[in-house]
Amino acid sequence: MVDFQRIIRIFGKNKLAVVSFYFIMFLILVAIFGPLISPYSPGDIDYSLMGVPHPPSMKHLMGTDGNGRDILSRVLYGARYTLMVGIGAVLVFITIGTILGAVSGYVGGWIDTIIMRIVDVLLSLPILFFILIIQMLLESSIYNVILVIGLTGWAGTCRLVRGQVLSIREMTYIESARAIGASSSRIIFRHVIPNTMAPIIVMATLGVASTILLESALSFLGYGVQEPNASWGGMLNKAQAFMSIAPWTVFFPGILIVLTVLAFNFMGDGLRDALDPKLKT
Amino acid sequence: MLRFILKRIFFSIPILFAVTIITFFVLHAAPGDPADILMNPRTKPEDRARIRKNLGLDKPVYIQYIIWLKNLVTKGDMGYSMVDGRPVFATIMERMPATIALMGTSYFLSIILAIPLGIYCAVHRNSVFDHILTFLSFIGLSIPSFWLALIVIYLFVIKYNSIPFISIGPPSFEGMGLLELVKTIFLSMFLPVMVLTVRNIAVWSRYIRSSMVETLQEDYIRTARSLGISENTIIYKYAFKPAILPMITLVGLSLPNVAAGSFVIEYIFAWPGIGRLGIQAMAQRNYPIMMGDILIASVMIIAANLLADIAYGWADPRIRRS
Numbered sequence: 001m002v003d004f005q006r007i008i009r010i011f012g013k014n015k016l017a018v019v020s021f022y023f024i025m026f027l028i029l030v031a032i033f034g035p036l037i038s039p040y041s042p043g044d045i046d047y048s049l050m051g052v053p054h055p056p057s058m059k060h061l062m063g064t065d066g067n068g069r070d071i072l073s074r075v076l077y078g079a080r081y082t083l084m085v086g087i088g089a090v091l092v093f094i095t096i097g098t099i100l101g102a103v104s105g106y107v108g109g110w111i112d113t114i115i116m117r118i119v120d121v122l123l124s125l126p127i128l129f130f131i132l133i134i135q136m137l138l139e140s141s142i143y144n145v146i147l148v149i150g151l152t153g154w155a156g157t158c159r160l161v162r163g164q165v166l167s168i169r170e171m172t173y174i175e176s177a178r179a180i181g182a183s184s185s186r187i188i189f190r191h192v193i194p195n196t197m198a199p200i201i202v203m204a205t206l207g208v209a210s211t212i213l214l215e216s217a218l219s220f221l222g223y224g225v226q227e228p229n230a231s232w233g234g235m236l237n238k239a240q241a242f243m244s245i246a247p248w249t250v251f252f253p254g255i256l257i258v259l260t261v262l263a264f265n266f267m268g269d270g271l272r273d274a275l276d277p278k279l280k281t
Numbered sequence: 282m283l284r285f286i287l288k289r290i291f292f293s294i295p296i297l298f299a300v301t302i303i304t305f306f307v308l309h310a311a312p313g314d315p316a317d318i319l320m321n322p323r324t325k326p327e328d329r330a331r332i333r334k335n336l337g338l339d340k341p342v343y344i345q346y347i348i349w350l351k352n353l354v355t356k357g358d359m360g361y362s363m364v365d366g367r368p369v370f371a372t373i374m375e376r377m378p379a380t381i382a383l384m385g386t387s388y389f390l391s392i393i394l395a396i397p398l399g400i401y402c403a404v405h406r407n408s409v410f411d412h413i414l415t416f417l418s419f420i421g422l423s424i425p426s427f428w429l430a431l432i433v434i435y436l437f438v439i440k441y442n443s444i445p446f447i448s449i450g451p452p453s454f455e456g457m458g459l460l461e462l463v464k465t466i467f468l469s470m471f472l473p474v475m476v477l478t479v480r481n482i483a484v485w486s487r488y489i490r491s492s493m494v495e496t497l498q499e500d501y502i503r504t505a506r507s508l509g510i511s512e513n514t515i516i517y518k519y520a521f522k523p524a525i526l527p528m529i530t531l532v533g534l535s536l537p538n539v540a541a542g543s544f545v546i547e548y549i550f551a552w553p554g555i556g557r558l559g560i561q562a563m564a565q566r567n568y569p570i571m572m573g574d575i576l577i578a579s580v581m582i583i584a585a586n587l588l589a590d591i592a593y594g595w596a597d598p599r600i601r602r603s
Binding site: 120127129134136220236240244250258261265 | 299311549571
C-alpha cells in the first residue's frame with residue numbers, strides 16, 4: 001500500500017518544492033478565474049495609448065503593448081493557454097507512452113520491436129523543427145498545439161515505462177496473477193501500470209516544465225497559439241520588435257514563463273525524492 | 282569493436298529511411314500547391330502545368346517520394362530550392378560551418394566549465410556554494426533560451442552598448458586582417474554562445490555532481506580512504522574517470538536539445554546556420570529545403586548517438602561485450 005503520510009512528510013521537507021506547489025495552485029486558480037480578476041479584457045484597446053507601448057503605471061500595472069492593450073490582463077489570460085498546453089500535452093503523451101511502454105515491455109516479441117523502432121524514429125527527429133512544420137500546415141488552434149506536442153512527445157515515457165515493466169514482469173505477484181488466469185490486459189492495467197506510477201508522476205511533472213518551454217518557443221516563432229489570443233510565448237513574439245523602447249513588454253511574459261517552469265521543475269524534484277527513494281543521491 | 286560499429290550503423294539506416302518517409306508525406310499533405318510561390322495571378326494555365334511537370338508535381342506523392350529517394354541515394358541529390366533554384370545539399374552545406382562553429386564552441390565551453398563545477402559541488406556537498414549552484418542550475422534549466430537571448434541583447438547591445446550586434450557570413454569576412462577577423466568572430470559569437478552554454482552547464486554540472494557523489498560512495502573509494510590515501514588523489518585519480526564517464530552518453534543524447542536551442546538562437550541572432558535556413562524556408566514554404574534540413578539534422582542526431590555509443594564502448598569495455 002502506498003504510504004501517503006510518508007510521501008507528504010518527505011515532500012514537505014523540501015521547502016522549494018512546497019512553495020512551488022502553492023505557486024502552481026495559485027497559477028491554476030488564476031487561469032480559471034482570470035476573467036474575474038483581470039482589470040481589462042485581453043483584447044481591450046486603450047485608444048489613448050495606441051501605437052506605442054506605454055510603461056507600467058497605476059492604470060496599467062505592467063504597462064501596455066504596441067496595440068494599447070493591458071499587459072497584466074493579457075498575462076492573466078495567457079496563464080490559461082500556457083497551462084492548458086503544458087498540462088494537456090503532457091496528459092496526452094504520458095497516456096500514450098505509458099500504455100505503449102507497458103504493452104511493449106509486457107508482451108514483448110514483434111509488438112515490442114515495432115513500438116521501439118517508432119520510438120527510435122521519434123527520438124531521431126529534430127523535434128522542434130518537425131513540430132514547427134506540422135504547425136505550419138495545420139490551422140493554429142490551441143487543441144492542435146496540444147495534440148501535436150502530445151503525439152510526438154511520448155517516446156521518452158515509453159522507454160521509461162518499458163524498462164520498469166521489464167523488471168516488474170518477473171515479480172512473483174505478476175506470476176501469481178497469471179497463475180490464477182488473469183488476462184494480459186488485466187495484468188497490465190491492474191498490476192503493472194500502477195506499480196510504475198512513481199517515476200511516471202515525476203516524469204509528468206518535469207514534462208510540464210519542458211512542454212511549457214517548447215510551447216513558448218513555438219508561439220514565439222509565431223506557430224503556436226494565435227492572435228488575438230496569446231500565450232506568454234506569443235506575447236513575446238510581438239514584443240521583441242519593441243524591445244529597445246519598451247523592455248517591460250518582453251520582461252513580464254518572460255519572467256512568468258521562467259517562474260512557472262521553475263516551479264514545475266522544483267516540484268518534480270521534490271516528488272522524485274518523496275516517491276522514489278531509490279533515485280535519491 | 283568494428284562489428285559493433287558496423288551493426289549500429291546498419292541499424293540506423295531504416296531509422297533515416299523512416300524519417301524521410303514521414304517528413305516527405307507530412308510536407309506533401311500541406312494544403313495548397315508548393316509551386317504557388319513560382320506563380321503570379323497572371324501565370325497562364327499552360328505555363329502552370331509546365332512548371333508543375335518540370336518540378337514533378339504532376340505525379341502522385343509516392344512516385345515523387347521514390348524519385349526523390351532515388352536521386353538522393355544514387356546522386357546525393359536532394360532537389361532544388363524553390364526560391365533560387367540552387368541545389369538543396371549545397372545550400373545546406375554552405376550554412377553548416379556557422380552552425381557547427383556555434384554548437385561546437387558552446388559544447389566545448391559547457392564541458393570544460395560543467396566538469397569542475399559539478400565535481401566541486403560533489404566534493405563540498407551541502408556547502409553554501411553547492412546550494413547556490415543547484416539553485417542557479419534550476420534557473421538555467423527553466424529559462425527559455427529565446428527569452429534569455431532577448432534579455433542579453435537588451436543588456437549588452439541596447440542598454441550598455443558594449444557589444445555591437447553583428448551577424449557574420451562568409452562574404453563579410455573579405456578584406457579583413459587576421460586580428461580584425463578574430464575580433465569580429467569573437468564578438469559575433471559571444472552572445473549566442475553564452476545563451477546556448479547556460480542551459481548545458483545547468484544540466485551537465487548537476488549530472489556530474491550526482492555521478493561524482495555516487496562514485497565517492499563506492500567500496501573501492503572507501504578502501505582507498507582507509508589506506509590513508511589523500512582525498513585529492515582519491516578524487517582526481519580514482520573517482521574522476523568513472524564519475525565523468527556517463528558524460529559521454531549525456532553529451533551525445535543532448536544533441537537534439539542543443540540543436541533545438543540553437544535553431545531559435547540562430548533565428549534571433551540572425552546567425553547564418555542551418556537553423557535559420559530552416560526557419561526562412563518555412564516562411565517561404567520552400568519544401569525541398571525543409572526536407573533537406575530535417576534529414577541533415579536527423580543524420581546529425583543519429584551520428585551523435587552513434588559516436589557516444591562508440592566512445593562509451595571504447596572507454597568502458599563492459600559495454601561493447603554485452
